[in-house]
Structures are given as C-alpha cells and as structure tokens.
Amino acid sequence: MHIPDGYLGPETVAAGWAACAPIWYVANKKTKEFLSQPKSAPVLAASAAFSFLVMMLNVPVAGGTTAHAVGAVLIAVIAGPWVAVLAVTAALVIQALLFGDGGILALGVNSLNMAIVMPFVGYAVYRLIAGGSGLQSARRLVAAGIGAYVGIVAAAALCGTELGIQPLLHSVNGVPQYAPYGLRTALAAMVGAHAIVVGPIEAAFTVGVVAFLRRTSPELFHTADLQRVRARWLGVIVGVLVALVPLGLIASGTAWGEWSAEELRGRLGYVPSGFSHLEGLWKGVLPDYSFAGASGTTAVLAYVLSAIVGVGLLGLLAWLLVRARRRRPERTHVGS
Numbered sequence: 001m002h003i004p005d006g007y008l009g010p011e012t013v014a015a016g017w018a019a020c021a022p023i024w025y026v027a028n029k030k031t032k033e034f035l036s037q038p039k040s041a042p043v044l045a046a047s048a049a050f051s052f053l054v055m056m057l058n059v060p061v062a063g064g065t066t067a068h069a070v071g072a073v074l075i076a077v078i079a080g081p082w083v084a085v086l087a088v089t090a091a092l093v094i095q096a097l098l099f100g101d102g103g104i105l106a107l108g109v110n111s112l113n114m115a116i117v118m119p120f121v122g123y124a125v126y127r128l129i130a131g132g133s134g135l136q137s138a139r140r141l142v143a144a145g146i147g148a149y150v151g152i153v154a155a156a157a158l159c160g161t162e163l164g165i166q167p168l169l170h171s172v173n174g175v176p177q178y179a180p181y182g183l184r185t186a187l188a189a190m191v192g193a194h195a196i197v198v199g200p201i202e203a204a205f206t207v208g209v210v211a212f213l214r215r216t217s218p219e220l221f222h223t224a225d226l227q228r229v230r231a232r233w234l235g236v237i238v239g240v241l242v243a244l245v246p247l248g249l250i251a252s253g254t255a256w257g258e259w260s261a262e263e264l265r266g267r268l269g270y271v272p273s274g275f276s277h278l279e280g281l282w283k284g285v286l287p288d289y290s291f292a293g294a295s296g297t298t299a300v301l302a303y304v305l306s307a308i309v310g311v312g313l314l315g316l317l318a319w320l321l322v323r324a325r326r327r328r329p330e331r332t333h334v335g336s
Contacts, residue, residue, distance in 0.1 A: 006278035007179040010172045016109030020310030030082040035325040037226045045318035046234035047075040049086035049311045053241035058251040061193035065256040069202040073122030073148040079223050084119035090317050095308050113155045122151020135214050141207050148206035149199040160190030163257050176199050177274035189256045192322055204294030232233050245307040246300050
C-alpha cells in the first residue's frame, strides 16, 4: 500500500498533501493533552514502532504479489485516532526517507490512506460495536477486530481508487503515463488482497495485542492518566515484533502497484513516461531495508538492523515531539 513516486500524477499528489496538511495540524492540537503527560513519549514511540514493524512483515497474496498489515486501528483503540495519525505518519516518514519504502512525493497520499482514513474508519466501527461495554468484555475484542478489518479494507479501497483513476487522468493516445491499470483492476487487486488475506491478519494482530495489553497494562487504555502505564509491556511487544521481522523476507514478489521500471516493462512491454521521470526520485539510505548486494544471512541481518534503526529513530522522534510540546510556553491573555 506504499505507493512509490511515479505512479501518481501531479493532481493526485497535490490533493494528498492538501488533504493531509490540515489534519496533521488538527492532530497536533488534539494530542496536546496526551503529549503533555508523563510516559507519553514511550507510548507514542511504541505505537509508531508497532506500525513500522508490522508493515515489514510482508505476506504473499494472489498474483505473486505481497501485502502487509498496518496497525493503525490498534493504535487508535489504545490511544485514540489522533495519536494514530501522528504515530503512523511518523512510521511512513521514516520508511520513505530512510528505506525508500513509499515515495517522497506520494507521502501525502500514503499518509491519507494509512495514517488518516484507516484509523478513523476503523475506530468509528470499533466504537459503534463496542458501545458502552467494559474494557475486559469480549465485545471490546470483537469490536477491535472488526474495526481493524474494516479500516484496512477501506484504506486499500482508497489506494486502489487513487491508482485506478490515473489512466483516466493521464493517458496519451490511450497509453497510461503513470499507474497503468484502470479502476476495475486496481480496486479488485487492492481490495481483494486485503479483504481476503491481510484483513484477517490485521484483525488477529489487533485483537491479540489488545487482549494482551488490557490484561497486563489496562491503564494504557485510559489516556487521561498515563503516569501509571507499565511501559515494559510495550517494550515486550516491540521486541517480539523485531524478532519476527525476518519472516517478512519469506514472502517473495513485489506488492501490487509498487513495481520497478524493469518489472513494469516486463508486465506491459513499456515503461509509462510519467513514471520513468519520477521512479527512483529517492531510494533511501538503506533501500528496501538492505545493503547493496546483500543476500542470504546478510540480507536477514540487514533487515533486522533496519528494524532496530527504524524503531530507534521513531523513539527519538517521539521524545523530540514530546519535549517540544512540553517546552512550548502557554499563551497568556492580558486584559485591560
């Protein structure tokens, strides 16, 4: 679901940034109380790490392609959708800048899909089903699972729509200049893979983590008082996910809609001209979470190292954000 640069025309790219900018601004305002609390930094860092690491666990889907969970609804269930916006956006920024996973220009669209639409849609479904049930009720777990499933399918549908409208917007003599597949194909590929394979995985991951945390650290779900949060349990989950990261290398193939120029030439017999101008605009410091020429054990070690570096950077970002929030002076109003 990480759309690379070159697949989207300028109008879609601009629309993604325009849609995200005000939501990021509001998210910064809405999370003011959360970020001012003790232990908000480790909670935010762990939330971003959950998303970052689960997105490294690729799974095979139909057509020889791969896909992955996102974890956005899990974060929304734990800390609220506005925190999820910040956490998942941070993960996407690190992925794009450091690892070349998702385009720099396409970062707005990718954030819209995974950091905004997914957590808000999933959280709305979660609250609707959970109703007034208690934290320890089975109804809460069912609500979290269904919310996670609906959230990722909604994000996939939006992603498929963004890719599928490109031939309508940008074709010359019937030849697409950016993403080459039409709306029907793109929607079927994206929604099908996530509804059948990734959605159940997303739901199971969300239910499992919520069940674990509500037993070991129930205070985490009451974000008005984070002081009593036992952050070690968050660290345990992050550690387990880092250990599981090499499983993401088992799935072979490229995610649908993320092919390189060579792969597109093999599929289409040509490379769309708009794509050729933007493909590889930024490849990252550690492209594809690896070193040049790495294979076998070296590739596994590079993948794990990338996971550790990413988690470390997200922790630093969370600490800086919380520190900046707490150092910001409160505005005072002087009356006459």
